Amino acid sequence: MSRIRSASRMTSIDEVDTQIQELQRKRKELQAQRAERLGRLAMSTGLGDLNLSDEAIKAAFSEVAARFRPSAITPELAATTTPAELFAESRSGHSSPLEHSENDRR
DSSP states (O other): OHHHHHHHHHHHHHHHHHHHHHHHHHHHHHHHHHHHHHHHHHHHTTGGGSOOOHHHHHHHHHHHHHHHOSSSOOHHHHHHSOHHHHHHHHHSSSOOHHHHHHHHHO
C-alpha cells in the first residue's frame, strides 16, 4: 500500500516539476518578446542613436513608467516604506506616505 502512495506522490511531483518547467519557459519567452518590443520602440524613437549611459536610460524609462503606473507608489516610496506601513496608513485616518510623496513632488 505504501508503494502505491509513494508512486502516485512521485507522479504528482513529476507533474508539478513539468508544469514549473513549462511556466519558466513561457516566462522567459514573454520576457524576450517584451524586451524585443521595447527595443524596437526605443530604436524607432531614435533612442538608440543617442550616446546615453545605461543609468540615464533606466532613469528615463522609470519616469515614463511612473506616468502610466496605476498607483502613486513610486519605486522610491516602495524602497523606503514597507507594505505593512502602506496598508496601515491607508486604513487609518492619517495622511499616508502616498500623500506625502505627492506633496513632495509639487
